[in-house]
Amino acid sequence: MILGHAQEEVVEAITQAAARGTSYGAPTEAESRLAEQIIEAVPSIEKVRLVNSGTEATMSALRVARGATGRNKVIKFSGNYHGHVDSLLVAAGSAAATLGAPDSPGVTPGAAADTIVLSYNDVSGLQNAFAQQGDEIAAVILEPVVGNMGCVVPTMEFLQTMRDLTSQHGSILIFDEVMTGFRVAFGGAQERFGITPDMTTLGKIVGGGMPLGAYGGRKDIMDQVLPAGKVFQAGTLSGNPVAVAAGSTTLDILKKSPPYEALEKMGERLAAGLSSAASDAGIPHTVARVGSMMTLFFNPDPVTCWDQADRCDRDAFGRYFWGLIGEGVYMPCSQFEALFFSRLHDEAIIDETIDAARKTLAAF
Structure with missing residues (x-):
């Protein structure tokens, strides 16, 4: 709640939107406007889809990355949390790069089998993983500033090495900016650090405190999603008009009066x-x-x-x-x-x- 709780303009926008209708199950002009605001603010996003939470955003982004690359394996980092997505609820092994084991009851070994868990800020571990399995890696996902093992700051060498390796191997770099988006800078951590990922996931501030998430990235990647492409993602409440009103108003305020x-x-x-x-x-x-x-x-x-x-x-x-x-x-x-x-x-x-x-x- 970067504007504080019950910010007057946000509450008014929510109230007005709710009075018009709380759910349509169809795209709205307001949804398109929020999409335009996101694209203007976040350096990596050329096209964007709205969902209902950060978890939905990361789950969808991984599916798109796998669909776009035709690969299965994903790198994540120990201590980074990306929502309760089965393939990302895994713990690190003792080696520098091990296939993950489920870290929660209800997650099957098969769901985690294609997840490689590395240590955050470990440049050599990242290099070794790509040297061994680079042609199989669909994506690397990380919190560009970690908020889920306490606040942990990335080194520039770590971020730049990741950007270089994913580009060299045709893998997709995903910044999970559910926490950092519109928080550490208006354009998120990617603006602050000057590293542009291929895809970005958003939540929290982007919804102004209402249930809303987003994922987006390069046009060629996002064009893999139906109806332009073949990767499926849909949701009756995605782009919910009440949540969109809260998010759009919040971003307006942050742009007009940057805090x-x-x-x-x-x-x-x-x-x-x-x-x-x-x-x-x-x-x-x-x-x-x-x-x-x-x-x-x-x-x-x-x-x-x-x-x-x-x-x-x-x-x-x-x-x-x-x-x-x-x-x-x-x-x-x-x-x-x-x-x-x-x-x-x-x-x-x-x-x-x-x-x-x-x-x-x-x-x-």
Whole structure:
């Protein structure tokens, strides 16, 4: 909720849309307008389809990538979450590049058999995977800034190597920007880092808080989807008029009154304050941040991949979380969920949060 909860213009747009009708099961002019807004904002997207969630977006993007390439295998990274898609609910093996094993009851070995799990920010592991299986890899999907093992920042070498290898081998690079889209920059992480993927998935902000997702990319790839191509994707509620109204209004506001400079300033203030509070309490920690995404890791070492994140002190985080609850501050309830804040969080609120963290950590 980058604009804050119950933002007046968004609520008004939702109300007006609902008064006209909550579902038509058919495309609308408003849906087309939101598509145009997305294409204008996101560097990689030439054509886009709307769906109902980030999970639907990633599931659909993978299907399109496989259909476009005629290949089956997909690379994902340990600690990256792409929704509850069967083929992506897999855990990493011990080798640099292993075929995934199901990580959730209900996911069959067959569903995960074509998923290769690598370590985030591991350039050599990525190179080895393509050297061994490059001609079989349909796509690489990743969070360009991870938000699901805490906030983990990619190295530019990692991103550029991935872009180069996918191009060389004819694989499709998918940025899962469900979290980062319109969050770390108006055009998402791909704008911020200057790396253009072949496909992008969106959710959360793009729907203004309503259930809405999107996937898009190069025209030649998206033309594989029915009715232009043969890859099937449909949904009665896709492009729902109420959700579209919320998303379109949100993007209008973000374009007309960009909050990103202020979010960057507040992000720096909050990250420095949380780190100072932990240091003064003598607590081993590190802070990772990109714009208004961040995590205070209860870990003395920088976190660049899941193996490092997994070494965090979970008990310490639990005491931190419940201590802050007692101070009236609701942080993400897991060490492995990134913290976000909105444009309504001003210096006073940021400083109150830092003071609450300082009091909580001093009591450890």
